[in-house]
Amino acid sequence: MKRLLAAAAVLATLSHAAVAGDLTLFSDSNFHGNRVTIDRDAPNLADFGFNDRASSAVVTSGRWLLCEHANFGGRCAEFGPGEYRQLPGFNDAVSSARQVDRDDRGGRGRWRDHDRDHDRDHDRDGPRGGDRGGPDVVMFAGPRFEGQQVELSQDVRALNDVGFNDRATSIIIREGRWEFCEHADFRGECVVLGPGRYDMLDRMNNRISSMRRVR
Missing domain, CATH: 2.60.20.10 (Crystallins)
Incomplete structure (x- = not known):
């Protein structure tokens, strides 16, 4: 016993x-x-x-x-x-x-989107107005949403596949929370961003090589 x-x-x-x-x-x-x-x-x-x-x-x-x-x-x-x-x-x-991985395998933690309501107000100013049928994420090669851009709505293990490896300088997120990583296959340093407009990416500027939705 x-x-x-x-x-x-x-x-x-x-x-x-x-x-x-x-x-x-x-x-x-x-x-x-x-x-x-x-x-x-x-x-x-x-x-x-x-x-x-x-x-x-x-x-x-x-x-x-x-x-x-x-x-x-x-x-x-x-x-x-x-x-x-x-x-x-x-x-x-x-x-x-x-x-963030305690209750949900794969790194999809359970947390409240405290900034979601505020950021969605800015969301309406996105690249396609209030069109909810638009892309979830728009990445720009220049700061303040300028320069060449790529529109994405799904996980990308290597941004080189879409010609945007290490090029993102600003981002608009229309829907969901996304993890952006400095290396392919979601490796290296990563940052999680929710809906909103990010006119500069600070330390991740020109360093993003993969991305995936985490919520």
Whole structure:
């Protein structure tokens, strides 16, 4: 009987480990300074005394969404397992964090689109007005929606296939949340963006090589 209970305890621990992720944030680059380890959703890092303090991170397990505002609002980026010596574009600008692959395999996390209603107001100014039959995503080679463009509504494992590898400088997203990655097959650094108009892509400028819808 004791052996059965011990085995059950081990299975419960393994099951929890398979579900829960682990994220450590550091106040300085290169994993220096104060740190905080998170293993559950953190809607407000001020509760941990770590609001707008993160400059580097280590993701031990899971995929985590780091957002610039509390309650997962504002601009967000997704980070998979690995070491991030710096957080370009998010240095001292992370206010909330949540695991996005805990309840949905394939990286499609369950989170509320806090900016969706606001961004859809801007959506009507997209390349095809209010036509909901238009493309989900329009990528532009120039900033502020200028230059050559490509219209997409499905996952693209290699943007080289559509002649737009490492060319996107601005994006309009009409529908859904999309993950944009620096390498083909959704590898390397990635960022998740929801509906809206992004006139500059900051650190992902001219670096996007693949994209897929995550919600």
